[in-house]
Amino acid sequence: MEMGGFFGCYDRIDLSSGTTERIPIPEAILQRYLGGVGLGSWLLSVESPPGCDPLAAEAALVFAFSPLVGTPLTTSAKLAVVGKSPLTGYLSDGLSGSDFAIAGKRRGVDALVFVGTCPQPSEWIHGQVRATQCWGLSAAATEARLGAEGRVAAIGIAGENLVRFASISNGGRHAGRGGLGAVMGSKRLKAVVVGGTRRTPLSEPGRVGALARHLSQQSLGDATARYRELGTISNLATFNRMATLPTRNFRQSRFEGADSLSPEKLSSQRTKTRTACANCTIGCEHRYSHSGNSSTRIEYESLFALGPLCGIGDPEAVLAAARRCDELGLDTISAGATVAFAMECQERGLLEDADAPRTGRAEDLMKCLAAMGERRGIGDSLAEGSLRLALKIGQDSLDFAPQVKGLEMAGYEPRALQAMALGFAVSTRGADHNRSSAYEVDFSGKANRLHGDARTAHFAVTTEERAAVMDSLILCKFLRGVFVDFYAEAAQLLSAVTGWSVDAADLESVGHRIVNLRKAFNIREGWKPTDDTLPERFFREALDEGPSAGAQLSRRQLGEMIRSYNRARGWSPDGFLDEATQSEIARDLALGREARA
């Protein structure tokens, strides 16, 4: 039976020469890594020369689709952008959901891989490199200008200026983390425009249709109602109540202005509209009006990073800052966290610059965002991210720079959410919440969130592997609550689409394998066990507020959790892969090189 779900090939585009090569992907690889972050990680490992500078011409930038893109399955219109991060020097990826994924796959490929550098600022449009007239425009303006020619993924000026946490936008959604927008900018590639006529092949169209109807029905139920009715920003009040809300650069875990940033307050003072990603029945996107007639989409991570983390409680200011980040093409978490860090440095007298931002000052935040995007004045240092800024400032500022491996921390207080502390420490991307999903453990009640131990590590492995499968199929994580037995149900979806005989155990193995592959990439790029840690602040300062009062971490305790995690993964206690796993990965990568040859 012919394989459904995939086209079994990718386009390798050399931007320097303008040539495109169609390269087959062995079916065995698709079975072992699926699509999205799994396939993207494999392609990056094949296409990116070991040790290359993330901003060098030879660095690869992968747009990976998935087997479910183009099917009627709800939330499946997503893609993963994968590359080597200019923030961390390790593997990074960003997921976003929009029509771009569907249109890209209609080209008849499972991924696009960009290498080389355009001779001049350009856009890649249906296989051709063309000089762009959009350089200097926002991503949204670029989409508007090129939208008649296809679906567009574009960078803003932050990507053009190689801001190390620049995002890539498509359809108003963003592949934000890790600075892959800067990788695109380094290739002088302003936009990718796609479209096509090929339809995703389905092995059992009738069964896929029935499963899609069922999943859509499920997605309208109670398990996703929170996202529909309130959006992710309702986290803020909950986290504040539980004293797990990072505030003022992780100096506090509660914010006195949290109430003004709640969905109830935001809704009561402004117009709210709700929209959805392409092909999604959940509709989690909540947009709030502000500054006259404009309206901005706001998510928890943006809200926390541009609000409490900077000590700012004015909703008008936070919405304006989120909008500004989108216009410039900045990852909101890294932007907010880097400014919050600079604010603390300013308070401590470590930043002499007259433009150094002051804690709680919305006008300072706005100035910094613009300066970062343009790499102007102090913005040039801020655009490097908190790790490089701390290294430049010195004087122990690294101890309170809110990052792991160079990636700024998402909105979870690690001393009070200790599964998440582990997730931040060991995640391939750096201080990342989504690939590990370890916060689910903290909020499950299965492990003590204030005293992480081996049991915590065991559960963190479980959430990480499930996330790897969801991000490779790709299904939105907001669907996770609708599955009673995720692996078994996901295996049904995959087998109906592809025609493969696949069961729950097979998919569990895929999750495990993808995490191994991503770790192998990082090891190849110089990862060392000491990278898996947290900033010194989290070992030295205990929390002193509310239900998290007294919460603290020690290096020893985190080290024990990491060793438990590594053992549960089958790795050496300090986190290296065993020989059998290395050989398995080497074989998989050799298949890719053979296909290219």
Place this chain on the structure above:
Amino acid sequence: MSRAGIVLCGGRSSRMGRSKAWLPWRGVPLLRFVVDQLAELVDEMLVVAAPNVDLPPVPARRVDDREPGLGPLAGIREGLASMESDSAYLTGTDSPWLSRELVEKMFRVGGAVAPVFDGHVQTLAAVYPKRGGSIATRLLLEGRRRPLDLLETLDYRRLEQADLPESFRSSTLNTPGEYLGAVLNDDPSATATLEFLGRARLLLGKRELEVPIGTLSELLKHTEPTLELLHEGTLKREFRVTLDGHDFVRNASTPIGPGERVVVIDASVGG
């Protein structure tokens, strides 16, 4: 002769469904209440608990039970071996009805002393001499885990029921029913507070609700029919419940005590 008080916090509180040490009792956590009562009668106070067990702050020295899987005798050994006093009155965290008269009487008798009630030797309301620590170690090595083995080896004195003061109560708080009944006996109008966040607040239209104490399921029924938090007697999958933002409560039969705040949040968090 110097005296110590030792409180064992070793059990898993499986029948109670939550840590007994934290159960509210007359305005403070139960462990605090027990420690405060006993501290007035002794020179030195110790609490014995497994490492990493979260305990309320108490004016007592904490001693780790290094082998909590071996039962109460291991905890008794740790307490006796760690104390500086000559003998100790030993009790559990679930016995708030301390008879001062009895404790004084047992210390006066000297050596190992235990009351007998309804034919049962009350090994967790007894006085043990310090040398009991090393003897307990030997017994554990021999595979003998009953505290009564220790008392017998120490050639203990029995205080028969007829000799016990009227204030003596042998009962302990092991189940939600026992706990809630005892609290309501003290204060029939005791209440707890339900606090709502996220979708629960949206659906109910209230931030909080004061309700009579009871099990978690009894409390959550007060939001019906506007907000259905239970399905077939258990908490629905899309909600989570914490005690004042601290411990998560998963079992609907968990007792909620006076003054406690039950916070209802969404199960799906994260972004």
